[in-house]
Amino acid sequence: MAKILVIDDDPSILTMLKKMLEKAGYEVDIACNGSEGLDKIECCPPDLLVTDIVMPEKEGLELIFYLRRKNPGLKIIAISGGGRFNYEGYLTSAKHLGADLIFQKPLVHKEFVQAVSDLINTKL
Amino acid sequence: MPTPDVYYQIDSQTMMNIFKNMLINFLGLSPESSGSMTFNKLTLSFTGYLSNYESEFLNDYYVKALNPFRFSLILAMIFYGAFALLDAATVPELKKIFWLIRFAVVFPVLLSVFAFTYFKTFRRYMQLLITCIMFITGFGIIVMIILGARIYNYSYYAGLILIFIFGYTFAKARFIYASLAGWLIVIAYEISAIWISDTPFTILINNNFFFISSNIIGMLIGYSLELSSRRDFYMRKLLELEQDKVKAVNSTLEKRVIERTRQLTNTNLKLKKEIEVRVRSEKERSELETQLFQLKKIETIGTLAGGIAHDFNNILTPILGYTDMALEELPEESTLRFDMEQINNAAVRGKDLVQQILTFSREVNVERKPVKLNQIVVEVINLLKASLPHEIEIRKSIDSGIGIILADPVHIHQIIMNLCTNAIHAMKNRGGILDIKVDSVMVDQKTTKKINNLKIGIYVRIRLSDTGHGMDRRTKERIFEPFFTRKEVGSGSGLGLSVVHGIVSNYNGAITVESTPGKGTLFTVYLPYNFSGPVNEIKSSDLLPRGVEHILFVDDELDITFMGKKMLENLGYKVTTKTNSSEAFEEFKRNPGKYSLLVTDQTMPKMLGTELAGKMRKINPDLKVIIITGYIDKLSDVTKSINGSYEIILKPIKLSEFSKVIRKVLDEN
Secondary structure (H helix, E strand, C coil): CCEEEEECCCHHHHHHHHHHHHHCCCEEEEECCHHHHHHHHHHCCCCEEEEECCCCCCCHHHHHHHHHHHCCCCEEEEEECCCCCCCCCHHHHHHHHCCCEEEECCCCHHHHHHHHHHHHHCCC | CCCCCCCCCCCHHHHHHHHHHHHHHHHCCCHHHHCCCCECCCCCCECHHHHHHHHHHHHHHHHHHHHHHHHHHHHHHHHHHHHHHHHHHHCHHHHHHHHHHHHHHHHHHHHHHHHHCCCCCHHHHHHHHHHHHHHHHHHHHHHHHHHHHHCCCCCCHHHHHHHHHHHHHHCCCCHHHHHHHHHHHHHHHHHHHHHHCCCCHHHHHHHHHHHHHHHHHHHHHHHHHHHHHHHHHHHHHHHHHHHHHHHHHHHHHHHHHHHHHHHHHHHHHHHHHHHHHHHHHHHHHHHHHHHHHHHHHHHHHHHHHHHHHHHHHHHHHHHHHHHHHHHHHCCCCCCHHHHHHHHHHHHHHHHHHHHHHHHHCCCCCCCCEEEEHHHHHHHHHHHHHHHCCCCEEEEEEECHHHCEEEECHHHHHHHHHHHHHHHHHHHCCCCEEEEEEEEEEEECHHHHHHCCCCCCEEEEEEEEEECCCCCCHHHHHHCCCCCCCCCCCCCCCCCHHHHHHHHHHHCCCEEEEEEECCCEEEEEEEEECCCCCCHHHCCHHHCCCCCCCEEEEECCCHHHHHHHHHHHHHCCCEEEEECCHHHHHHHHHHCCCCCCEEEEECCCCCCCHHHHHHHHHHHCCCCEEEEEECCHHHHHHHHHHCCCCCEEEECCCCHHHHHHHHHHHHHCC
């Protein structure tokens, strides 16, 4: 069973995503900020990381930047509700930094689950 | 005996001086009366610097003397005739011969001269004739004296005195001629008295006293009269000269007044222009400030909205996620299903709204790819036509040379759609015309000063106008604010135009609005024309006409030459730019055969574009010319300076037109 780690500072999103992905048949772990997520990745690396961007402690872009060097094989999906960073937006920056897929919140359920499945089955 | 304190010793020298001074004063020769008049003391003719005036004086003297002379002739005849009575009384025995002299000799002479005065040639002989008349009349009397002496009558010499009076005064003879005649008469009398008539000595002495004295007095009078005439003439001349001087000074003054008035008028005009420019720039500044204020306000609202949107998205995420999951699990027949669907739909609406807010606050991700702008415009128009009420007519004018721009097609779609929807909404009650124009323009410094956000360069311009209800200034100022709407509740979110504004700003473009209440509204969208777009994907039909010729591009604004060079080089041409007309001409003189085309701004310091072109044409008559100008009305004056044909491009420059004109000009024979 593929392992997915979800990082988001919003507990309702976190529990919703956990439920959604578990329903889709994955083993899901959660973390509520970047630092906690990084600890969990180092302790027990997942097959896929789903991370929010605007978070306290360590935010998503920094995390992606770090993980892409440290753990290039890790598949990453970045999700964000917006927020001002530059003209191109957070998600575009996340993509530039190495996120495999980006999703604008609120997520479209079926689309998201399908994308997760496709990405996990892709051989990098 | 008292001794006088002072003895006056009067010697002969002093006496002479006193007499001389008296004479000089009598004749009017003193410096006080004659001033700086220079003349010959004997003949009285003008000398020195006045000699040029002699003939003019004589002419003037003649004109004034003619009638008095005629009168004196008549008077002479009357007197000469009247004395015939004296002949009959005093010398009846000689009466016949005397009358013969009077009426057969002297009278005809006087009459002939009188008649001759009416001929033009008389002017030349007047003085000579006066001399002759004096002498002839005098000689007649001398003959009578000789004849009278035979019968011891010596009284006729007095007749000669009358002749002197006439000759020196009334007859208007000049001094020198009258004196000549006078002395001739004196000599003739002396000859006749001494040798012919044998006049007794005492009578001769007696007669001579009176006779010569009267001649001398006559001479002095004649001298004085002529001198006085000359002095009058001289004074008149002086006066005329002074008048001329005054006139000249007056005319100079008038000229100076005119010149000064002209200068003042010019200064006034310049001042007026300056004031106009100031008022205009003040107005532009105030408009820019308003624009800037609006932009700032929109930006602030955008930032705020962006922040809210972020939180909203986070809130919506679990709602949508859980409802989706719940809907998957709920059986088809469940009564909860409908409720869950309603929650889900509401969340989706919320999601769409947030998406719009994000677009407005520029938070969406822009994926730029080559887009056929014209195609999108046509698509939107077709889409709208389907649902358009027939009172609304759509007109379009699309420049086919626009080709491809780099943008997100969804965004372009949104811009056109939103603007069109608004326009249609503004006209839905009374119908009207929706006019869409698409072209490309060269934005110059002037335009950048008027519209915030624009930089010098080439832009695609979309103009969308309606003939709807229009809007007032206050509405216009707030039109791009999010949630600002004039539509009734439920017919629009109030985000449409703010979304358009957000998209346009995101592309570094600009949007302006002009509107008149009751007449309609015009929206103008500027999007940067991206030259560095993927040329490979552009079909040849989308391309602007190209070429490889060498073009000399002249404009005094560096930015414009830079842009011109970039633009023309993108069309394949070789380009040399100059920002100074003199330098451009020097460059052309060095390599006259190198350039096929001159593209020049018309209004430049030192030399107008047309003048520059004219000078270059003299070196190379085959040089093609394109003049860029902002003022069509000024061109009619300048067409003369170019020898041959040329094309005009009006500012702001439309790229497609420009490229076509260049090709057309270069391909002309």
